[in-house]
Amino acid sequence: MKIKTKISLGLIFLFLAILLTGGLGVWYLHQLSADAKNILQDNYETLEYSKKMLESLEKNTNENKRFEQNLIAQEQNISEIGEKDVTQQLRAKFNLFKKDSSISHIGSMRQYIFQLMELNMNAIIRKNQVATKRADDAITLLSFVLAAVVLFTFSFIFNFPNYIAEPIAELTKGIKEIANKNYEQRLHFKANDEFGDLANAFNKMAEKLNNYEHSNLAELLFEKRRIEAIINNMNDAIIGLDEQNNVLFVNQIAVQILGLKESEIIGKYAPDIALNNDLLRSLLQNEASSNPIKIFADQKESYFTKDILAVKNAENTASGTVIILKNITKFQESDLEKDNFIAAISHELKTPISAIKASLELLTDEKNGKTNKIQKELINKLKQEAELIIMITNELSKTAQNHDDLLEKK
Known part of the structure; x- marks a missing residue:
């Protein structure tokens, strides 16, 4: 018998035993719960109604409404033999009592109420005896099943490890020898079960590893x-594709940028991955672009340029594609800093130039004193130069703003 069959049979037996034990336990618990529920719902509630009806009769004030409510509830909770007749007699006597509040009617009603209480107390005792017997039966049966399961489990645990411990120890020793590149190691299990198959597979593996170690393939893989x-x-993100657009390799930077695991990329069909990855979908477009691509990586926005290299074999036919993303974040940040600097300088120059223009306007005003011809020429010259500086600063500001807008669009 194979080890798998032995384990399967043992586990099936344990499963059936556990299923039987659990099923019996659940069934008995359900029955006990039903018994307890019947006692509470059928008998205990009747005792409560009877108690409240007696309390209504004991009070001197008019308690007919309260008595009526409990009597109606009792009529809807009849569960024992003879309880219906007594309840009907109590109803008839109560109807007479409502017409004639005689003490004799009260005594008769008390008698019927006591009969109801006695019927339900006897029912509670009887049902309790049934529940107790059922609990004893459950304990006996479950104890027997549990003892059988424990004995079988103990036998299984004691014998089975001894059966597999020695082959596993020898297999562990063989694996350690293989890990130390001792490919001459062999296993010798005299068994016709899975351990025998394992020994044959291990020996074939060791033989192939030994042949591989001495072949040129090892050097190629190295x-x-x-x-x-x-x-x-x-430092650049690199993705290699074959001619069918299957991913051959990716480096760690590309894995981080794509936001996927390496096992989710290598060997997969790139367009299938791109269905749920917008970045890869844009990268698969066979167009190299000098415009920077903005990607959120390493907890910040980074800028990359994309290059696509067509790989050709010796026959000059396409055998794949390599996509390279070059990180130009530092250069992009330098451009941004340059634009900010130009914008700041332009802004700072406008204020003093405006002050100069205002001062020149005051100088030309004859209210502040007359100027001669040479002074007027100098003032006009200074105004022209001030206008030129303002025009240059405006052009600088406009250029910086256009560059910022272009970056935002990209």
Whole structure:
């Protein structure tokens, strides 16, 4: 018998035993709950109604309305044999009492109420005995099932580990030898079960690893890992695609920018990934652009330029594409700082130039004194120069604003 079959049979037995135990427990609990509910709903409520009706009869004031309410409730809660007849007799006597408030009617009503209470007290005792017997039966049956489960489980736990411990220990030793590149290691299990299959698979794996270790493939994979390490250490984001647009490789920077895990990208069809990734969808457009792309990365906005390199094989046919995103955030920030500086300078120059113009206007006003011909020429010259400076500062401000608007659009 295979190990899988043994474990399956053991677990199936345990499952059925647990299911049986749980099912019996739930069934008995449901029955006990139903018994308790019946006692409370059918009998205890009748006792409460009877008690309230007796209290109504004991009071000197008119309590017919309260008595009527409890009598109606009792009529709707009849559950025991003979209880209906007694309730009907109590109703008839109460109807007579409402017409003639005689003490004899009160005595008869008390007698019927006591009969109701006695019927329900006897029912409570009887139902309690049934519930007690049911609980005892449940304890006995569940104890028997639990004992059988415990015995089987103990036997399973005690014997099964001994059966698998030795092969696992030998397998662990073999794996450690393989990890130390001792590919001559072999397993020898004399069994026709899964352990025998495992030994055969392990031995085949060790043989292939031994052949691989001495082949040129190892050198190729070593070079591949070295190239991957170089790509991962580059500051630019790099995505490699084959001719069918399947992702061959991505470096860590590209993974961070895309906001995906490497396992969600490598080997996947790029257009499928792009369905839920706006950035990759824009990158797959086969158009290189000098305009910067604004991407939120590393908890800040960064700027990148996109380059697309077509990879061709020896036959000069396309075999893939490499997308490179160059980080130009520092240059973009420098441009922004330059524009801010120009805008600040332009703003600061306008105030003193405006003051100069105002002063020149005052000088030309004859109220402040006459000026000769040379002074007028100098003043006009200064006005022209002031206008020229104002025009230059306005052009600088306009250029800086246009550059900022262009960056916002990009």
